[in-house]
Amino acid sequence: MSNDHSPEYYKKKFIPLIYLVGSILIVGTIITFAADKMGIAEKWGFINATIFAMSVAVVKASAVMYIFMHLKWDIKLKTISLTLGCTVIFFIGMMWLTVGSEIDSNKPGHEENTWNHVGQPEPETVPTER
């Protein structure tokens, strides 16, 4: 945040914002925790529960970034926004492409399995049986 805000600004505007973000974080944590304890994974299905938990986490993270990390004031600075933009893009690329190619690769039992798994042990005998 730039240096030219008045002390008043901090007292009147910024400190209340800190309390606000703090509450968001605490409430978010409690919500996720309570939801898990109430067993939303069983009720809504695992995928939905994941989406729920991650959405709450993203809300919490955005609050931290926006206020605590001063992005509300600093995001207009090109250096920061471009750096963060690139990072987000590459992060998504890395995540999506690696996981995507893992899901999509020719593994035993996979639909698109074009490989002849000669010499591979039977799948059932591999993992846990001894």
Added chain:
Amino acid sequence: METTTQPEAEHGGHHDDHNHGHAEQSFFTKYIFSTDHKVIGIQYGVGSLFFLLVGFILIMGMRWQMAKPNTPVPVLGPILEKVYAHEIALDGEGKTVPIFKDGKITASGYNQFGAMHGTIMVFLAIVPLGFAAFGNYIVPLQIGAPDMCFPRVNMASFWAFFAGCTVMTVSFFIPGGAAQAGWTSYSPLASVIPTDGQTYWLVGMVLLITSSLLGAVNFIATIIQLRAPGMTWFRMPFFVWAQFVTAFLLLLAFPPLEAAGVMQLMDRVCDTSFFLPSGVFASGTEPMNVSGGGSPLLWQHLFWFLGHPEVYVLILPAIGMVTEIISNNTRRPIWGYTLMVGGILVLGFLSFIVWAHHMYLTGMSSKIATFFQTTTMIISIPSVILLTCLFMSLWRGAIRFNTPSMFALAFLPMFGIGGLTGLPLGFNFTDLHLHDSYYVIAHFHYVVAPGTIFALFAGIYYWFPKMTGRRMSEHWGKVHFWGSLIFMNVIFMPMFIQGFAGMSRRMSDGGATYSMINNPDVTSGALTDSVINMNSMITMGAFGMGLVQVVFIVNFFWSIRNGEKINDDNPWKATTLEWQTPTPPPHGNFLTEPKVYRGPYEYSNPDIDNGEDFIAQNDPYKSASEEQKEAEA
């Protein structure tokens, strides 16, 4: 000549008075734990040149083994037998044998040398030389900054590098020797390999990566924050742009390898199985007793997520240097400077999404393969743009054929060969045949050896006068150039043919096992005599190459004390700011803060009538037309 802006006349050509307004530094803080970017640059330079030599010596041993499998290595062999005497277990039998027996290189020894050659060349030699050494020395000067943004972080970066190098070097001398799983360290092999070399390798890599990250942060911050007044983004010399993009590649691509390194370290030290699938066998009839469930491909993904940007880390600083040198020696502005800047930005961006072209053979589905094949083809466009711009810059130039410019000129076709031969590797269907063959070796060596290394030589010859106040010998420089050019091609050109013939890389007998001679019953597919015999020719080329480098080493050290003195701070008559400082630049670089008035490549501009064919970036001269414009406004 004396440039008009710097108060050179008052200070004379050389400045013994290094301390303008700060306390006297002790020897220790000045040369060892220095925070001065120039000293750190030189520290990096000396270290990386040393490792360049080490990497080269390793490969000479390996080349001997390929040309004459299982014969004692001359000179090196007896030394190795003594220095490198630890024993290593041979799988199954329970016997142990020395890694170097009777002066011969065993298969384990060959693997160690190979793995360490790759590691040393990439992470300990080329990156520190191109990025860290030249970057540290030149970038702050070229943008008119007094030092790097965070001088102490800069020092920390060098010492992390030093620690990493130490760990790598020590790993040769521990029981069992150095890492053997290749510079790519593919798991499961790297996770289960019995000796401790791999563990050392990982620790060393974590240190080196940390060093690079600190350096990258520092470079980017410096370029963003410390540009001199008037040094707008598009007045930056292209070398600075290249370093800027390189730093971003390091910043964002290296951390995943650090993560992967930590995971592999966990695999080795804490017995986890990040990269070990269930039911993997290391030896014997029982699978390993690990929990399993890991993914070897995860390592490959994370490695190549770094690995591909890494190859651009190797080449971009080189292109930047070549650009500077070509522009200076053709006395012409760079053709399409903005195009090149755009190209390099696109290149940097795209280099993050092409990595799996190294993994076509891992059984990826055609969807993913198509994606990566497409991005790979797209990324070759900006590469071609860069090269084309450089070729265009030669057109109608009055080229000065001195040593730096000859190395820079030779870079162009050599890099061209390297780049074009990359295309068949980028296509899924052709790569299935060429992958892991000598063709790949030839491809990337054309890019890094006669490519990057030539550019680095050019840079050394070019900036040597700035660092020392003396020139290197032109005569021996040319001997070095022609020798290197010839032998480089003798070495790498035949490898394309070997690769097409199907010779695999990483074979400790140079393919003899699969040769016609050793498989008389086989009618097709085995390696013919002529392919095998190329090994000897390549090896002779390598030894010739070594001899020629002796010329360079002697020239280098001799010139530091005895080279021809330059009597001018700007011996090449260059426009960029590093030449507008005293020689060598003092701590704090500029005598007065430079102010920049124009772009970096103002050579032979007919508008500018200052009695020279160039004008420095910080020269406040106004041409007649400019003055007229100002008057009108």
Added chain:
Amino acid sequence: MEIPYYDKERPDTGLYNGKAGIWLFLASEVMLFGALFSAYVLLRVGAEPGTWSMGLMNQWVGAFNTLILIASSATIVMAWVCLKLNDWKGFRKWKWATVVFAFIFLIVKWSYEWPAKFTHYDVTFVTNESAAKVYTDVLGPEFLKTQPTIWQKRFDPLKKDEKNAPASQVKLKDKPLDGHIVGYIDSEGAKHEVGAAWGIPFWSHAFAWRHDRKNIEKERDKSIRYGEDGRPVYKEGHFRDTFRDKDIKAIIFVPAHGTWDHKEKHADSGTVKYAEANHDGGHAHSDGHGYTVTIAREDISRLSSYEPAHSTFFATYYTLTGLHALHVLGGILVMLYHLLPVSRRVYEKNPVQYTNRIEITGLFWHFVDLVWIFLFPILYLL
């Protein structure tokens, strides 16, 4: 020589150097943790059915630590605001609060959470029969009906369909029994208690023992060789085996609460008490451990505490939280430095520079908090 813009903002970028640097650094940190997150997702998605351990975390501790970290994140902004308002006393108060919170976080992790995991074991069995024997001991002959709910939790609910082997399809012998090892019986039949790990009574169970039956086979087929010092020459992947180093005939095991559903435990006391009754109470361990069960060495296929080598889940868990803890530690060191008298002098000389330093530390600290915001749900809850 002075570096420009080390305290003031450069007009065209709006940044002072340190801020540019820290954001770049954080970008690389995003990629570092990002790679580990991708690894987590990839390994989890690719895990074979029944191999992703779940429901083994102490969620209350995780939630507690989350709140602690949130608090520290708020206090560090307050510290910075105080500096902006020239309130040095207030600054020190909030800064110390941050350091204390950070310490609590680490202490909880290093002295409670992780050690508790290292003394908590999973046992899988050689055959279904041997498993049935032990489970009958623990839960009574009806054990399949009173099936430990942990089994359902442990086998990834993502894979509920037939083809991908739901919990019910994992063989009995591969369904782990979890608990603590309180002692062992040697080949002469003598009983040994296991003392406290490193003399800390809190962890008075076996600490990080490990056994894998494959080692016995490997010894037989000679693929493990020993050097003169009696240690394996070949690392041969992971050859640490408590049963080789100690003369153990059987282990004395206390099944943990996680083995059965809490509800069921209270509703039907039979399930828990069974082990005790089976052993006449007198068999039960004298130091009041309660329901012990003796498991013979031959019956054990794999014995592992919840250490990194336990499973890919724990490997990821320790790597991620370990790296995170290192960041916390680094943050603490920097913050302590800022509380030293040396820093006071910086403040007096150049308050702007000092405030900037605090802001940068804050940015780093918030990032550490941010990572935890994601770590908590993915490691503890999902």
